[in-house]
Amino acid sequence: MSGLRVIVGCKRVIDYAVKIRVKPDKTGVITDGVKHSMNPFDEIAVEEAVRMKEKKLASEVIAVSCGPIQCQETLRTAMAMGADKSIHVEVDAATYENLQPLHVAKILSKVAQEEKADIVFTGKQAIDDDCNQTGQMVAALLDWPQATFASKIEKANGELTVTREIDGGLETIKVQVPAVLTADLRLNEPRYATLPNIMKAKKKPMAKKKPADYGVDVGPRQSILKVEDPPVRQAGSKLDSVETLVTKLRDAGLVPS
Amino acid sequence: KSTLVIAEHNNEKLTPVTLNTITAATKLGGEVSCLVLGSQCAKVAEEVSKVKGISKVLLADSEAFKGFLPETVTPFLLATQKQLNFTHIVASASAVGKNVMPRLAAKLDVSPISDIIGVQDDSTFVRTIYAGNAIQTLKSDEPVKVITVRGTAFEPAEVGGSAPTENAPGEAANSDLSSFVGQELSKSDRPELASAKAVVAGGRGLKSGENFKLLYDLADKLDAAVGASRAAVDAGFVPNDMQVGQTGKIVAPELYIAVGISGAIQHLAGMKDSKVIVAINKDPEAPIFQVADYGLVDDLFKAVPSMTELVGKK
Numbered sequence: 055m056s057g058l059r060v061i062v063g064c065k066r067v068i069d070y071a072v073k074i075r076v077k078p079d080k081t082g083v084i085t086d087g088v089k090h091s092m093n094p095f096d097e098i099a100v101e102e103a104v105r106m107k108e109k110k111l112a113s114e115v116i117a118v119s120c121g122p123i124q125c126q127e128t129l130r131t132a133m134a135m136g137a138d139k140s141i142h143v144e145v146d147a148a149t150y151e152n153l154q155p156l157h158v159a160k161i162l163s164k165v166a167q168e169e170k171a172d173i174v175f176t177g178k179q180a181i182d183d184d185c186n187q188t189g190q191m192v193a194a195l196l197d198w199p200q201a202t203f204a205s206k207i208e209k210a211n212g213e214l215t216v217t218r219e220i221d222g223g224l225e226t227i228k229v230q231v232p233a234v235l236t237a238d239l240r241l242n243e244p245r246y247a248t249l250p251n252i253m254k255a256k257k258k259p260m261a262k263k264k265p266a267d268y269g270v271d272v273g274p275r276q277s278i279l280k281v282e283d284p285p286v287r288q289a290g291s292k293l294d295s296v297e298t299l300v301t302k303l304r305d306a307g308l309v310p311s
Numbered sequence: 312k313s314t315l316v317i318a319e320h321n322n323e324k325l326t327p328v329t330l331n332t333i334t335a336a337t338k339l340g341g342e343v344s345c346l347v348l349g350s351q352c353a354k355v356a357e358e359v360s361k362v363k364g365i366s367k368v369l370l371a372d373s374e375a376f377k378g379f380l381p382e383t384v385t386p387f388l389l390a391t392q393k394q395l396n397f398t399h400i401v402a403s404a405s406a407v408g409k410n411v412m413p414r415l416a417a418k419l420d421v422s423p424i425s426d427i428i429g430v431q432d433d434s435t436f437v438r439t440i441y442a443g444n445a446i447q448t449l450k451s452d453e454p455v456k457v458i459t460v461r462g463t464a465f466e467p468a469e470v471g472g473s474a475p476t477e478n479a480p481g482e483a484a485n486s487d488l489s490s491f492v493g494q495e496l497s498k499s500d501r502p503e504l505a506s507a508k509a510v511v512a513g514g515r516g517l518k519s520g521e522n523f524k525l526l527y528d529l530a531d532k533l534d535a536a537v538g539a540s541r542a543a544v545d546a547g548f549v550p551n552d553m554q555v556g557q558t559g560k561i562v563a564p565e566l567y568i569a570v571g572i573s574g575a576i577q578h579l580a581g582m583k584d585s586k587v588i589v590a591i592n593k594d595p596e597a598p599i600f601q602v603a604d605y606g607l608v609d610d611l612f613k614a615v616p617s618m619t620e621l622v623g624k625k
Contacts, residue, residue, distance in 0.1 A: 194417035
């Protein structure tokens with residue numbers, strides 16, 4: 055099973071450490087002048103794909119990102135981590151506002167077919183829309199098996215044994231290749247791109263495409279009516295002792311009395 | 312208008328979050344049917360038939376559904392949908408629901424709606440984005456709405472109905488694409504984290520896994536589940552299924568006691584809908600105090616044992 059060709063979906067999102075601010079007109083969140091980086095779960099997927107290549111399980115790792123021109127920075131990061139080449143599917147900023155996981159899944163599945171991929175790898179969810187859909191939908195569109203929320207991946211006799219994070223514990227499944235994998239938090243710890251690798255990544259090939267090149271219609275399927283701040287929780291009081299605390303909780307009927 | 316709820320269960324018992332999901336489904340305004348799909352799961356179908364608000368139970372019982380693999384479940388759901396033409400298909404935003412529903416949606420060529428916290432009308436839904444740091448209201452234009460529901464955002468449906476059960480249309484078939492090997496669930500006598508009425512959670516301040524015993528002792532007095540912050544999980548104190556937060560469990564109990572947790576944004580996203588929040592931390596500047604109803608600036612190694620003792624004294 056050597057020589058797997060791996061496609062990795064890399065979404066550009068607002069950096070996880072940035073405090074989110076809602077636009078005053080409630081149409082979305084403020085993205086201008088805000089630090090962006092690769093979706094952390096996608097970074098884990100890139101790392102795992104690169105490790106598969108280092109273990110000679112994979113022959114080529116191709117990073118793909120759909121979105122505005124700045125996604126090219128995200129792809130350079132993926133290539134600095136070890137991806138061999140990348141494909142930027144450009145979607146203008148206005149269309150991107152309504153680009154949904156289903157659109158991205160359609161593009162990724164076409165890319166997978168065109169590149170004769172054996173594995174499509176994505177993060178389990180993006181930390182901006184928190185949808186948790188893309189990988190599963192790529193699997194559906196290609197009729198491939200899916201191993202989502204992966205925390206461990208091993209190969210055995212032409213199939214993959216995957217440990218998945220589920221509610222209340224772990225689960226093990228086997229999937230045939232070709233397959234779609236989605237990365238959970240504990241699959242690995244992504245490496246930092248070193249300066250020499252960042253320089254090298256600048257010379258790696260990046261193809262530039264449009265959704266129409268793959269025959270994918272990116273017309274909106276839903277509309278965002280508004281985006282608002284969550285209700286603010288008021289800080290309560292600081293108490294002076296454990297006794298006061300237990301009395302208050304008991305009065306509220308929250309501890310047995 | 313008609314809605315299908317996909318029940319979540321372990322073939323023996325209905326998972327409580329299904330009751331919350333049924334409540335969300337009844338807000339959509341159509342008749343609600345509930346599909347119980349599994350292996351030897353007739354007992355679950357009986358349990359579901361007694362839930363208020365359900366008009367029909369559909370049963371799909373086959374060994375092929377072992378492990379609820381999306382490769383076998385999805386074709387069956389498609390066959391059922393083809394026959395019965397539901398306008399809404401709803402499941403809990405659990406590990407199973409999140410795995411299967413997008414696959415089903417893509418097969419139906421519709422854009423799914425994940426993890427909703429509110430229903431405004433049959434096509435307008437409220438959900439959180441950026442780990443709960445913003446709230447989005449969206450209108451879906453899809454002919455079939457495929458939805459997952461955040462259980463903690465809806466009250467559980469009551470028991471007290473009697474719906475008829477029939478076999479679901481569709482034929483179960485094995486798939487050679489994937490196979491189920493096994494599960495390793497953490498065993499505990501305590502209530503389940505996601506549905507517990509009270510939760511005691513520990514953070515890096517606990518300093519070690521052994522020290523979590525302090526929390527277990529308190530939890531047992533309160534009939535509470537025990538959770539942890541990501542920092543405590545990453546430090547290896549406790550297993551990751553105890554993690555409360557953006558990338559772990561979202562909880563909303565009546566009482567949440569945060570012990571030695573500073574209150575990172577990703578932790579707050581997982582617990583800030585709790586009814587009453589108590590924070591015990593020796594750092595008076597810890598952000599957790601900004602959301603706590605009752606704060607106690609104290610050494611947890613003294614405060615927690617004395618709290619356990621006081622709670623025990625009736």
